[in-house]
């Protein structure tokens with residue numbers, strides 16, 4: 001009887017594992033936050049940790065709070081740190097990819113409303129897994145105030161502090177430029 005119940009237990013257990021695998025996301029999102037904005041600010045960034053269980057890439061992000069949402073990276077160009085849009089962000093299997101100030105980030109351009117401290121900003125991430133399957137991940141990111149964030153990221157780039165010419169949103173005409181005040 002002991003052996004039998006053991007088997008039943010094992011069968012139930014593996015069944016539970018299969019079930020959870022089919023409903024569980026392949027990509028885990030942690031520590032999602034958005035930089036709160038000040039009046040008149042038209043762009044901001046979202047940051048988080050992404051871990052893909054079987055590997056894949058982040059190909060798109062969307063949110064109702066901005067007309068345009070892009071995936072950005074920071075890179076040195078002529079000794080100047082600049083941010084620019086990337087097609088996709090690789091998510092190697094089982095390794096945490098940090099989106100953080102001064103590095104990769106989700107860029108909200110042409111904000112439709114102000115992002116206030118403690119607001120929950122909803123966004124969707126679109127991931128293509130290495131096996132070809134696609135996944136949409138709903139993320140809720142908490143808005144953190146400008147000042148505490150600026151202090152926390154000493155070397156981090158600050159979108160709103162950059163001179164306009166350091167930005168590479170070529171698709172935007174000057175009057176639409178997110179960093180014009």
Ligand SMILES: [Cu+2]
Pocket residue numbers: 045072083084105106107159
């Ligand atoms: Cu950016």
